[in-house]
Amino acid sequence: MGNQMDKLSHLSYAEVPTVDPNGMDTEEGPRIGVSYIFSNDDDEMEEVCTVDGSDKDPNKEEKQYDPRDEVECAVYYRDECIYEKSVKSANLEVYSPENLLNKCKAGDLVEFVATGQFPHWAVYVGDFQVVHLHRAELKNSFLTDASQGRRCRIVNDLYKFKALGPDMVVQNAMEQVGVKDRELSWRNSEGFAAWCRFGKRELKMGGEIRIGKQPYRLKIFMSEKHSHVLEFQSLEDMIMEKRRNDHLGRTAVLKELATHFCSVEQRKSEEPGAD
Template identity: 45%
Template sequence: MGNQLDRITHLNYSELPTGDPSGLEKDELRVGVAYFFSDEEEEVEDRSPSDGGFSQDLSPAEEGPFPVSEVEFSAFCSQECIFSKLRENEDLNVFAAETLLTMCKPGDLLELVAAAQPPHWLIYERDERVIHLHKGQIRRDSLLEVSGGRHGRIVNNRYRYRPLPPDLVLQNAAGHVGLRSEEICWTNSESFAAWCRFGKREFKAGGEAHSAEQQYFLKVHLSGGGVHLSGGGVHTLVFRSLEDMIRERRRVDASGILKELVHGGKP
């Protein structure tokens, strides 16, 4: 379903320079398409709470921070770094939902993680409430209820885009509460929450302004401890849209496997 990857290329790609993208979109592309959702989010939410990839048994009473074994990524649009999830540059520890609430401010971007699941992204509103995409619907819920035993963290700086002011982030999120899949154009919780915070049309399905020169490079850091492959190093995949790149990265987060490496590029 949805957009399939047009091309996945294996490269010996040199280290790309980093930089901050320009920030706000001046001309927001209006996308009014019905989009058939995958069952990605349904599968996540219907599972019982897992151990979240933790290296030890955790009691709900424990506050954290807790270490998590995860795949590490960096991503670029052309030669500009737009996404970074590297333990050497970021605190990737997570916290129990009760502790996370004491750290949140309105407009914050949150990520809940668990083993063998793609992460679930949310916008923190206030008074323990979050707004998020869940099973094809934009909902307002209690973070404690949504967490379902998963632990989380604030990921405001994961994307390198310039954030909108908090009041605009909340306006973006609250203005879509109650809408369902036939009325919205995001395919997963991360794309919706990131769009609320950054306002970039690239997070929308079909919202990409394609050009012949524009490509996205996802660098998967195989030595990060989460990918089930021997050896180390960095493997780079190429995508034509941010949406395609996000979907592949979330699939790797859930499976811990790079199918392109295991099967020689065959799905």
């Protein structure tokens, strides 16, 4: 199999078995135990498709970034938080590409965001340039070109892993420039950029052996008092689902979860012996 893995289709929440909410976040409601609940996520899709999979109209203006549609979440490996995105922190502030250049240092991770698109990640390598996974190839581009008009921000602190030194981050990125297609070890731009900065093999395709355990938990914050938790066998799988949620946006994700909960309650009410 090597570095190539089958692309799996997203399962609706209604198709995924629910489990009793024992363990973490018991007081916050039921969770879904999953191993594979993600959509295809490649950078060609990011550039040419809308949320519903139809082709973009080149004459239609892109939707601007809306901070209210950010999906707040946290990721745990066992009981350790390894990723967190919250509107209460300053890490969600975005800038124009031109303004971000004044803030970037070599080795920084940059995220480009727009409503209805997968977030696009890149590694800033200095001299106004980034290395990023774009259309199944690792490229060295000017930051302003890589942005394609999207807003952007520095996201060094979203993942809680210990970072490598800036020189090593840049070296990791530059050594991969020109790699493409079947030679790639990453399924999306986020996995590549995070690997450059943190060097963890779990960020690569097939970087972890799936042996039935589900040590990763993706906690989606639905409100201040309610959250929902999904479980995954690998960090790669978790990133795919997290990015799918970012692609949909908060409104669509909450609607999807509400539909799931209603479906679960309806099935329970139809079971023999139900009140």
